[in-house]
Amino acid sequence: MPFLKQQIEIVNSALRAVSLKDTRFESGRYEAIAVDVSRKMDDDNIQTFPAVMDENYEAKEIVVNDTYPIIIYHKVLSKAYKPETAPSGQFGDGNRYVNETVTVKMVVYGKYSALRLTREQLEALITSNFPDNIPDAQARALKLDNLTITLNSSDMNSAKVWQEEYKGIPLYLAPEDILFSIGYSINSRFRKGCINICDCN
Numbered sequence: 001m002p003f004l005k006q007q008i009e010i011v012n013s014a015l016r017a018v019s020l021k022d023t024r025f026e027s028g029r030y031e032a033i034a035v036d037v038s039r040k041m042d043d044d045n046i047q048t049f050p051a052v053m054d055e056n057y058e059a060k061e062i063v064v065n066d067t068y069p070i071i072i073y074h075k076v077l078s079k080a081y082k083p084e085t086a087p088s089g090q091f092g093d094g095n096r097y098v099n100e101t102v103t104v105k106m107v108v109y110g111k112y113s114a115l116r117l118t119r120e121q122l123e124a125l126i127t128s129n130f131p132d133n134i135p136d137a138q139a140r141a142l143k144l145d146n147l148t149i150t151l152n153s154s155d156m157n158s159a160k161v162w163q164e165e166y167k168g169i170p171l172y173l174a175p176e177d178i179l180f181s182i183g184y185s186i187n188s189r190f191r192k193g194c195i196n197i198c199d200c201n
Contacts (some may be wrong), residue, residue, distance in 0.1 A: 003142040003143065003144075004033065004076065004102065004186075005032045005033050006142055007102075007142065007147065007186055007188070008032045008033060008074045008104065008186075009032050010131065010134060010147075011074070011106075011130075011131055011149065011184075012030045012032065012072065012139060013094075013133075014129075014131035015072075015129070015130070015131070016030065016128075018129045019078065019125050019126050019128070019129040019130075020024075020070070020125075020126070023174070024069060024088060024114060024116070025069065025070055025115075025117055027068065027069060028068050028069055028070035028071065029062075029067075029068040029070070029071045029072070029073075030071075030072050030073075031052045031062065031071075031072065031073035031074070032052070032073075033052070033073075033074055033075070033076060033077055034050040034062060034073040034074065034107075034118050035050070035051060035052075035059075035075070036048050036049070036050065036051075036075075037049060037050070037051040037061070038108065041168075045170040046166055046167075046168055047166075047167065047169050048063070048166070048167040048168060049061060049063075049077070049165070049166050049167075049169065050062045050073060050075070050107070050165055050166075052073065058063045064109045064173075064177065066111065069110060069111055069114035069115055070108070070109065070110040070111075070114075070115060070122075071107075071108070071109040071110070072106060072107070072108050072109075073106070073107055074104050074105065074106045074107075074109060075102060075104065075105045075106075075107070076102060076103075076104055077103045077105055078102070078103045079100060079101070079102050079103075080100070080101045080103075081098055081099070081100055082098070082099040082101075083097070083098055083099075084096075084097040084098065084099055084186070084189070089152065089180050096191060096192055097145070097189055097190070097191055097192065098189070098190055098191075098192055099187070099189050100186075100187070100188050100189070100190065101163060101185055101186070101187050102185065102186040102187075102188075103152075103183070103185055104183070104184055104185070104186060105181050105182070106181060106182045106183075106184065107161065107165060107179075107180075107181045108123070108126065108178070108179070108180055108181065108182065109177070109178065109179050110122055110177075110178035110181045111176060111177065111178070112177075112178060113125070113176050114174040115178070117178075118178075119156060119158070119178045119179075119180055120156070122178055122180075123154055123156065123160070123180055126182065127151060127154065127182065130149070130151050130182075130184070131149055131184065132148060132149050132150065132151075133147075133148055134147040134149065139188070143188040143190060143191075144189065144190050145188075145190060145191070146187075146188065146189050147186070147188045148186075148187045148188075149184055149185070150184060150185045150187065151182070151183075151184050151185055152183040152184055152185060153182075153183045154180060154181065154182045154183070155180060155181045155182075155183070156180050157180075158173055158177070158178075158179040158180065159171060159173075160180060161179050161181050163178060164181075
C-alpha cells in the first residue's frame with residue numbers, strides 16, 4: 001500500500017506531540033521506515049544494519065551512539081490482506097475493498113544520561129500514549145476508509161534486539177544504553193483501484 005511511510009510518520013508525530021514532547025527528546029532522531037542493508041568487510045564477513053533510504057534511494061545508516069539522546073525507527077515485517085465486498089456491491093463487482101494489516105516493529109534507542117529514564121520507564125511512556133484511532137480526515141488524505149493502530153508486544157531484551165538489528169556486529173551497549181523494540185499493527189481499509197502510479201512517488 002502506498003502511503004505506508006506517511007502512516008508511520010503519523011505514529012512518530014503523535015508520539016512527539018504527547019509522550020515525547022519534553023525538551024530532552026527534541027534533538028532525537030525520528031525515522032519512518034528503515035530497511036536492512038548489508039556490507040562485506042575486508043575479512044569477507046557480512047555486516048547487516050538498519051538504514052533509511054533518502055530521495056535518491058541511497059542508504060543512510062542508523063548508528064547507536066552519543067549523537068542523539070533518542071533514536072526511533074520502524075521496520076515493516078509483514079502484510080496481510082482480507083478482501084471485502086461492500087454490502088451495496090452488485091453481482092459481478094467482486095471484492096471492491098481490501099482490509100490490510102501491516103505488522104511493524106519500532107526500535108527505540110536512548111541514553112539514560114540524556115533522558116534520565118530507565119528502559120522500563122521509557123517503554124511505559126511510549127506505550128501508554130501510543131496512538132490508536134487515527135482521525136478520519138488523516139485516513140482519507142491517504143486514500144483509506146479508516147486507519148487504526150494496535151499495540152502487540154514489547155521486547156525488552158536489549159541483546160536480542162541488537163542481534164536482530166546489527167547482525168555480524170559485536171554487541172557494544174554500555175550500561176546506560178537503552179535498547180528495546182515495540183511491535184504493533186496498522187489496520188486499514190481501502191478501495192481497490194483507488195491507487196495509481198503517481199501515488200507511489
